[in-house]
Amino acid sequence: MNMENKKQVMLSGIQPTGIFTLGNYIGAIKNWEKVQQEYKCLYFIANLHSLTVKNDPKIIKQLTLDSVALLLACGIDIKKSIVFIQSHVPRHAELSWVLACHTQFGELSRMTQFKDKSSKNADNINAGLFCYPVLMAADILLYQANYVPIGADQKQHLEITRDIANRFNKLYGDIFEIPNPYIQKKGARIMSLQDPTSKMSKSDNNPNCYISILDTKDVIIKKFKRAVTDSDTNIIYSDDKPGISNLMTIYSVISGKSIKETEQEFAGKGYGYFKTAIGELVACHLKPIQDKYEKLLEDKKYLQEVCLNGAEQASKIASKTLNKVYKSLGILTKNF
Ligand code: TRP
Numbered sequence: 001m002n003m004e005n006k007k008q009v010m011l012s013g014i015q016p017t018g019i020f021t022l023g024n025y026i027g028a029i030k031n032w033e034k035v036q037q038e039y040k041c042l043y044f045i046a047n048l049h050s051l052t053v054k055n056d057p058k059i060i061k062q063l064t065l066d067s068v069a070l071l072l073a074c075g076i077d078i079k080k081s082i083v084f085i086q087s088h089v090p091r092h093a094e095l096s097w098v099l100a101c102h103t104q105f106g107e108l109s110r111m112t113q114f115k116d117k118s119s120k121n122a123d124n125i126n127a128g129l130f131c132y133p134v135l136m137a138a139d140i141l142l143y144q145a146n147y148v149p150i151g152a153d154q155k156q157h158l159e160i161t162r163d164i165a166n167r168f169n170k171l172y173g174d175i176f177e178i179p180n181p182y183i184q185k186k187g188a189r190i191m192s193l194q195d196p197t198s199k200m201s202k203s204d205n206n207p208n209c210y211i212s213i214l215d216t217k218d219v220i221i222k223k224f225k226r227a228v229t230d231s232d233t234n235i236i237y238s239d240d241k242p243g244i245s246n247l248m249t250i251y252s253v254i255s256g257k258s259i260k261e262t263e264q265e266f267a268g269k270g271y272g273y274f275k276t277a278i279g280e281l282v283a284c285h286l287k288p289i290q291d292k293y294e295k296l297l298e299d300k301k302y303l304q305e306v307c308l309n310g311a312e313q314a315s316k317i318a319s320k321t322l323n324k325v326y327k328s329l330g331i332l333t334k335n336f
Contacts (some may be wrong), residue, residue, distance in 0.1 A: 010039035010182065011145035013046040013086065013136075016063035017055065018202030020070050022211040022282065023190035026253050027151055031184045033075035035149075041081040042143050042314060043071060048086050048093065049136070052129040053121060068303060070213065073293035084310030086139065091318035095138035096131070098325055099164055102171075103134050107163070111156055137161040142318040144177040151189060153199065155181065172328035175321075190250060193227040196242035213286055214293065220286070221279030225272075235266040235274050244271070251278045254285050 012032060014020070020029065032043055045067045050060055064085060071083055086092055108114065108130055118125040128135075136157050140148055141164075148158055158181050165176040190200045192209040200210045208226055215223070229243040237245045237259045251274075252262050266274050296303060326333050 007038070007040040008146040009042070009143055009177070010035055010147045010149065011042045011044075011140060011143050011179075012149050013044045013049070013139055014067065014071075015046045015050050016060060016067045017050055018063065019066065019212045019214050020074075021190075021200050021202045022213060022250065022286075023200030024202065025074060025213050026190050026250065028149065029071065029074045029076070030253070031149055032071075032081075033077075035182075036077060036080040039147065042145070042317075043076055043081055043083050044089075044139070044310075044314070045071075045085045046136075046139070049132060052126065052132050053117070054124060065303060066297070068307060069293055069296040072296055072306070073289045074213075078306055078310065082310050082313045083306060084314045085307055088307060088311035089142075089314045089318050091142055091315065091322050092135065092138050095142050095318075095322055095325065096135045098329065098331075099137050099141070099168075100131055100134045102168055103137075103160070103164055107160060108133060111160070113153065113156070133157045133160050134164075137164050140179050141165055141176045142321050143314070144317075144321060145179045146177060147182040148179050149182040149184060151199070172325075175324055175328055191242065191246040193223060193246075196228060196246045211282065214290055215286075217279075217283035217287075220283045221276065224275045224279040224282070227275065229271050233270050235269065235271070236263060244274075247274070247278055251281065254281055 012028065014024065014028065032041065035041060045064050047060065047064045068083065068085065072078070076083055111133055114130060114132065117129055137160065140161050150158055158179065162178055165178050169175055192198050192200050192204065194206060194209045202210060204210055208223055211220055211223055227243065227247060230241040235244060235248065237248050248259055248262050252259050257265070323333055
């Protein structure tokens with residue numbers, strides 16, 4: 001038997017709403033890269049999800065392609081993983097409708113992200129924003145994913161995905177694999193450099209809140225210098241020192257040293273010294289990624305090939321699931 005077929009399926013998506021930050025890199029993509037050998041991985045750019053809030057079409061289009069290039073530059077390997085753009089596989093939108101018909105108004109109303117986003121976008125509380133978790137459930141269930149690496153902000157969306165899948169299976173037989181959260185050990189949540197109580201976000205209005213993985217060395221060092229730290233000067237990891245603890249998490253993940261080793265390395269050195277050191281380290285780590293990214297963007301033809309190839313592989317799996325779904329529901333397919 002082919003061992004490849006035995007691998008568990010891992011799937012995740014990222015929205016093309018900005019150049020990835022150091023938070024996306026440490027919290028997600030670096031781990032996506034690591035698990036490629038062990039799992040059958042699918043990674044996609046969730047451009048349809050981005051329609052739930054108003055964005056400039058030109059920018060979304062550009063960022064979609066940039067995001068594919070960034071994934072590859074960060075080490076996602078198309079020989080091991082399937083990389084694609086969500087809108088290139090129309091099955092996502094199709095399954096989303098079916099699942100919407102099996103999701104209750106009440107359960108979607110309870111989603112904290114919906115409540116959050118609708119209070120922030122009071123003039124555009126569209127049905128897509130409400131149905132966002134259903135499209136996400138379709139993304140996951142189409143590929144019979146066993147694991148989904150997600151941050152805390154998406155945990156509720158995975159739970160509703162499991163609820164929808166279980167409900168569907170109970171009604172129509174064993175159609176969907178029930179996905180599990182894939183929890184990573186370290187550095188899962190990198191916080192804003194200006195407000196260490198909120199997550200580092202690529203759509204933050206203040207660029208000093210995040211390090212973009214395309215920032216130059218000077219900018220990176222400047223942003224770390226400006227990072228909010230705590231009132232004393234000790235480089236110690238502690239819950240009541242969220243600023244320095246966040247920086248220490250970054251340092252530890254990028255250097256491969258433990259938090260303890262980091263504390264020892266900088267004992268008695270002061271924040272200024274540490275901030276320069278972390279700036280240098282991060283800039284040096286990102287340089288080869290930036291170089292690879294620049295090269296990839298020069299070769300549009302190659303990128304297009306990558307996208308087409310990925311979409312083709314993804315479509316095969318997705319179509320198989322959707323056919324099974326339609327059959328179970330009595331939705332007549334063409335080959336009846
Ligand atoms: N909602 C996710 C986010 O904003 C992106 C996403 C869309 C996703 N579909 C997914 C993540 C499926 C994991 C699985 O971060």
